[in-house]
Amino acid sequence: METNRDLDILEMPLDGLAAYWLSLKKLWDSKKGAKKVIEDEAAHTPEPYISYLLNTAFGELPEHVVRKLARIKRETFIADWRRKIELMRIALYAVAAGENPRITLIRMDSRFHAPPMDERKAFDLAGGVFAAIKDTSADLPTLLDVSHKHSHDRLVVKLLFYVIHARREGKQSLAPFIQFIRSPYFAEGLSLAVDGFDADFLANHLDRVRNEALADARRKMRLSQDMVLGIRDKMAYADLLRMAQAYML
Numbered sequence: 001m002e003t004n005r006d007l008d009i010l011e012m013p014l015d016g017l018a019a020y021w022l023s024l025k026k027l028w029d030s031k032k033g034a035k036k037v038i039e040d041e042a043a044h045t046p047e048p049y050i051s052y053l054l055n056t057a058f059g060e061l062p063e064h065v066v067r068k069l070a071r072i073k074r075e076t077f078i079a080d081w082r083r084k085i086e087l088m089r090i091a092l093y094a095v096a097a098g099e100n101p102r103i104t105l106i107r108m109d110s111r112f113h114a115p116p117m118d119e120r121k122a123f124d125l126a127g128g129v130f131a132a133i134k135d136t137s138a139d140l141p142t143l144l145d146v147s148h149k150h151s152h153d154r155l156v157v158k159l160l161f162y163v164i165h166a167r168r169e170g171k172q173s174l175a176p177f178i179q180f181i182r183s184p185y186f187a188e189g190l191s192l193a194v195d196g197f198d199a200d201f202l203a204n205h206l207d208r209v210r211n212e213a214l215a216d217a218r219r220k221m222r223l224s225q226d227m228v229l230g231i232r233d234k235m236a237y238a239d240l241l242r243m244a245q246a247y248m249l
Contacts, residue, residue: 009221049073056070083112162174171193
């Protein structure tokens with residue numbers, strides 16, 4: 001089974017996620033080895049929350065336990081995404097304001113009980129990115145990408161690079177990099193910073209965007225929880241569709 005690289009609860013629209021579950025229901029109904037279908041999907045999906053649901057819902061656990069575990073896992077991911085998006089917001093403010101990168105790193109580190117890495121290493125690695133992108137054979141999509149899927153330490157280094165580059169070369173110098181950024185949140189914010197929007201306005205705008213994105217993600221995760229249990233309980237396709245429609249306007 002091929003990996004569905006577009007499966008990302010935080011970024012994908014709700015109707016796209018509902019379509020994924022409905023297609024999985026069709027696959028479940030069309031094959032005798034339904035358990036194998038679920039095992040294959042759980043093993044190959046790039047979306048960790050969906051993988052967790054598939055591995056949890058189709059075991060021996062009763063529904064109320066599955067719902068409890070799904071809720072705990074949901075809040076675990078939401079908290080992680082909130083922190084990562086906040087790191088992006090701090091960096092985007094710094095780009096717009098022309099902030100000293102050391103101050104930016106201190107503010108990012110304050111979002112952790114302990115810094116993901118020490119200051120010297122963070123600046124060394126960010127400086128390495130600065131040097132690497134000048135190589136004509138550089139893998140720019142990898143070097144310049146920013147995503148909520150990065151580990152905390154890797155994300156901090158990438159964000160610090162953008163702040164350093166803006167400080168040294170001017171924020172307009174970052175415009176060519178936007179095409180390589182997978183995170184719509186960071187790409188939009190960087191575009192606004194490059195266009196000269198006020199740093200405080202940008203920070204407030206991004207704060208609201210973050211809250212809306214996480215609220216939407218929580219709703220999509222609840223949809224996923226209900227639909228995976230509907231598939232497990234052998235709910236009719238038409239009823240599963242009605243369940244999905246309840247989450248839509």
